[in-house]
Amino acid sequence: MADGxxxxxxxxxxxxxxxxxxxxxxxxxxRKRLLRQTQEAISAYSMIDKAAPRPRxxxxxxxxxxxxxxxxxxLDLKWQxxxxxxxxxxxxxxxxxxxxxxILPEFLTRLGVPFRIETRDTYSVVxxxxxxxxxxxxxxxxxxxxxxxxxxxxxGCAAIVLGHHRDDALETFxxxxxxxxxxxxxxxxxLNEDGDVLVLRPLIHCAEEDLAKFxxxxxxxxxxxDLCGSQDGLQRAAMKRMLDEWEAKYPGRRATxxxxxxxxxxxxxxxxxxxxxxxLSPRAEPSPACGRGEGEGPSSPAAPSGYAPSPPTPLxxxxxxSGPARR
Numbered sequence: 001m002a003d004g005x006x007x008x009x010x011x012x013x014x015x016x017x018x019x020x021x022x023x024x025x026x027x028x029x030x031r032k033r034l035l036r037q038t039q040e041a042i043s044a045y046s047m048i049d050k051a052a053p054r055p056r057x058x059x060x061x062x063x064x065x066x067x068x069x070x071x072x073x074x075l076d077l078k079w080q081x082x083x084x085x086x087x088x089x090x091x092x093x094x095x096x097x098x099x100x101x102x103i104l105p106e107f108l109t110r111l112g113v114p115f116r117i118e119t120r121d122t123y124s125v126v127x128x129x130x131x132x133x134x135x136x137x138x139x140x141x142x143x144x145x146x147x148x149x150x151x152x153x154x155x156g157c158a159a160i161v162l163g164h165h166r167d168d169a170l171e172t173f174x175x176x177x178x179x180x181x182x183x184x185x186x187x188x189x190x191l192n193e194d195g196d197v198l199v200l201r202p203l204i205h206c207a208e209e210d211l212a213k214f215x216x217x218x219x220x221x222x223x224x225x226d227l228c229g230s231q232d233g234l235q236r237a238a239m240k241r242m243l244d245e246w247e248a249k250y251p252g253r254r255a256t257x258x259x260x261x262x263x264x265x266x267x268x269x270x271x272x273x274x275x276x277x278x279x280l281s282p283r284a285e286p287s288p289a290c291g292r293g294e295g296e297g298p299s300s301p302a303a304p305s306g307y308a309p310s311p312p313t314p315l316x317x318x319x320x321x322s323g324p325a326r327r
Contacts, residue, residue: 014079016111017072022217030214031076037205038073039082045188047159047200048085056086057200058157060148061115063091063104063223065215066163070203072218074161075113088114088155092144095121103221116155120147137234152197159198166258167208171239173261179235183269185261207254 021027042048048055059074061067077083091104101117108115122143148160164186173185188204191197203211215222246253266275 013075013112017075018218020219027217030210030217034069034073034203034206034210034214035076035080038202039077041188041202041205042083045204047189047198047202048083054084054086055158056088056156058148058152058155058160059087059089060160060162061089061091061104061108062163062225063221064163064225065220065222066165066203066208066211068218068220068222069206069211069214070161070163071113072214073202075111088116088157090116090118090148090151090155092122092147092151093117093119094140094144095119095123097123100223103223107221116151118147118151122147137236149192149194149197157197159200161200161202163203164201165203165206165208165211167240167243167254169204169261170243170254170257171236173257174239174242175235178239205258 021031057074059067059071061071071087071089074083074085074087078085078087089104089108093099093101105115105117120143122140125143126140151157152160169186173183176182176184186201186204188201190199192199243254269275272278
């Protein structure tokens with residue numbers, strides 16, 4: 001990634017994007033961190049096939065902070081010459097009551113970014129199918145994704161690009177763990193069921209807190225996400241609160257959990273479809289490490305003759321000693 005992070009507010013699209021951005025060290029550091037994490041994700045998960053012709057991406061905009069930050073990061077990387085793709089912004093107007101139809105077209109026109117506004121009344125379908133008081137999100141998401149795949153095909157786009165971030169992935173992991181009985185989160189890259197359109201999440205390494213700070217500093221025209229009136233009491237909101245509580249008590253907990261999702265040890269799980277346990281069998285001759293279980297580490301040296309272990313040190317009670325180490 002290019003190292004020059006001085007903002008050129010006279011440079012076309014980038015100038016229109018960053019024209020009102022703060023001229024501060026803290027903002028430049030935030031911008032640099034988000035761009036670095038975005039480029040790392042694009043590279044680590046092979047989001048661009050370097051051997052293929054220049055791809056076109058459908059960048060999905062909802063009007064929320066994350067999708068605005070996604071578009072800004074991709075435009076920024078393109079300007080630096082670090083992203084060899086063509087971008088088409090797309091908003092799916094789902095017919096929600098009170099949706100401000102003018103905001104995104106005006107924003108994208110000001111930037112000079114090619115865009116398509118697709119109008120499909122999925123809201124009426126969802127409200128007809130889902131009983132009152134239930135959450136619309138699941139059906140709404142499936143309908144929206146189907147339309148986005150269709151638009152991508154019509155526009156010759158190899159991928160739809162979404163603004164999901166690290167915290168979204170962690171919340172999905174906990175939802176699957178507690179309610180779905182599976183270990184799974186949000187993949188950074190996946191192929192749709194028809195096998196013709198990729199789904200990419202370049203912000204997957206980015207923290208929601210950073211994206212919120214960036215969106216506030218950039219003064220993006222945010223469209224509220226509660227227009228459908230079904231957002232209160234969602235299980236996802238409960239997962240977010242749980243993560244917030246953990247993070248407040250143990251700073252760095254989200255980062256540790258995200259590292260864990262990138263460091264899966266399939267031999268330490270119990271999924272026979274993931275690991276061939278039947279292939280494990282003891283050797284005819286025991287190895288020098290005989291007696292140690294897999295992953296247990298080195299054995300302890302033999303104790304000298306007459307050795308008597310000292311009694312264990314009692315653990316501090318609540319309120320005694322120092323708290324957990326801060327990461």
